[in-house]
Amino acid sequence: MSSSLLNTLIERLRVLPTVGPRSARRMALHLLQSDRAGGLKLSQALSEAMEKINNCQQCQNFTEQTLCTVCSDSSRDASALCVVENPADVDLIELASGYQGRYFVLMGRLSPLDGIGPDELGVEQLFQLIRSSGVEEVILATSTSVEGDATAYYISDQLVNDDIKVTRLMNGIPAGGELEAVAGSTLKQAFSLRQTFPAD
Amino acid sequence: MSSSLLNTLIERLRVLPTVGPRSARRMALHLLQSDRAGGLKLSQALSEAMEKINNCQQCQNFTEQTLCTVCSDSSRDASALCVVENPADVDLIELASGYQGRYFVLMGRLSPLDGIGPDELGVEQLFQLIRSSGVEEVILATSTSVEGDATAYYISDQLVNDDIKVTRLMNGIPAGGELEAVAGSTLKQAFSLRQTFPAD
Known part of the structure; x- marks a missing residue:
């Protein structure tokens, strides 16, 4: 040039x-x-x-404030916490599902080969948040990829002795799929039909 | 978000x-x-x-100086002027062809439907350059699209009464093709086999 x-x-x-x-x-x-x-x-x-832009001190989502708009909105239902992989997933759920609870954004998923373990995803902060803020239901909305499933199992495993309902979006998300690729109507249905996790 | x-x-x-x-x-x-x-x-x-970044005052190519590196290089052959559509074409020819002359970059091609006429391409500046700086051969290296051909015909038409050899890259460039899509070896051959334009 x-x-x-x-x-x-x-x-x-x-x-x-x-x-x-x-x-x-x-x-x-x-x-x-x-x-x-x-x-x-x-x-x-x-x-x-x-x-x-930094990370919300509560849910890790991107924000230019200390807390993101969802975490700082006192009208949101603090008893439900939806765990997602990416900020984009929050937007998709907000747009499609009518969900009124809060989120935790892992900013990734367990992937040992890429050096991404629980620490990299901030799961300690997640468990602290769950145990300190009256969360009654944790909705695992990680992707249905192998790593997304492993991440969901890991989190539910750590909560097995807590008196907390753990659910996972089940119906409608194609196996191996990213939340991003799912139509809004499917996502809405997946939310309303979420199932106890692991299955009884 | x-x-x-x-x-x-x-x-x-x-x-x-x-x-x-x-x-x-x-x-x-x-x-x-x-x-x-x-x-x-x-x-x-x-x-x-x-x-x-602005346009070279002589050839219109992008540069952050008054003159681009080719125009300000006194070792280049001022008797040959190669007319191309885009800055990227200059790079391709420089890399592939061994051409030692100068360039004029139209920054487009005649396209009346898009409102691109001779004025938008700076052809007055082109003719001034040709007539004032001892150019003996004008090599029309516009694309072989309909508009690229029309541009080449327009320029050659305006030079028909000047004592200047007008050539056009002919051999090797596929019809309807952009210079960008041509392999370096093809471009080199097209240069060495360039023909008088319009054909005798």
């Missing part, structure tokens, strides 16, 4: 998932030729998000 | 071509979870590129 700034931009764009050298070049040229204002706004949104 | 900064980032990412709402969300979450340093570097590269 004739411009070293352009080279740098193309290289930096490759931090984005699924963006290879050719798409990075297309993206950079598109912004320079047709949408510099949009490029500048993206730059600002990126730096603000990277610098100011 | 629980974070308005995150919402803003997801929305802003959609200025990138081919990025829809779902990929934008994946990109944002990936950066927040796994690569904040990369996100900040991307932010900086974006703002620098958008603010500092």
Whole structure:
């Protein structure tokens, strides 16, 4: 490239998932030729998000406050806690299910080969939250992948001596599936038909 | 989303071509979870590129100087001028062909339906450059799409009364193809076998 700034931009764009050298070049040229204002706004949104977004002290979800909007909403039902893998799962459930309880976001799932164990997911914080805040039902909404199932079993196992109902979204989520790939109506049904976990 | 900064980032990412709402969300979450340093570097590269990259005063290619590296290189052969559609085409030719002349980058091609006429491509500047700087051969390396051909015909038509050889890359580029999709070896051959245009 004739411009070293352009080279740098193309290289930096490759931090984005699924963006290879050719798409990075297309993206950079598109912004320079047709949408510099949009490029500048993206730059600002990126730096603000990277610098100011942290994890909710209660549920680990992304927020720029100490507590996220769900955790700081006193009208939510504190007796139900839904455990999900990702922030995107919270959005999907909020949009689709009418669920009024709270969440805990693991920011991943157990995956020993990738070095992700219970500590990396913050499960100690999860158990503290469950035991200290009057949670009566823990809804395990991790994915139905092998790792998502293992994560659900691990959590339910640790709660077996607590007087807490542990359920898992069962009906409607295809085996091996990510929550993200499930239609809203299916998710709603999966919520209303959730089953005791492990099965009786 | 629980974070308005995150919402803003997801929305802003959609200025990138081919990025829809779902990929934008994946990109944002990936950066927040796994690569904040990369996100900040991307932010900086974006703002620098958008603010500092302009068009070379001679050939229109992107550069952060007044003249691009090719135009400011006095060892290049000023008697040959290769006309391309995009900055990426310059890179491809530089890498593949051994061409030692100069370039003019149209930053597009004639496309009346999109409102892109000769003025938008800077052809007046092109003709001035050709007539004022001792150019002996103009190599039309626009794409072989309908619009790329039309652009080549338009330029050659305007030069018909000048004592200038006008050639067009002919051999090896598939009909309807973009220069970008052509292998380096094909491009090299196309260069060495370039033909007088329009054909005798």
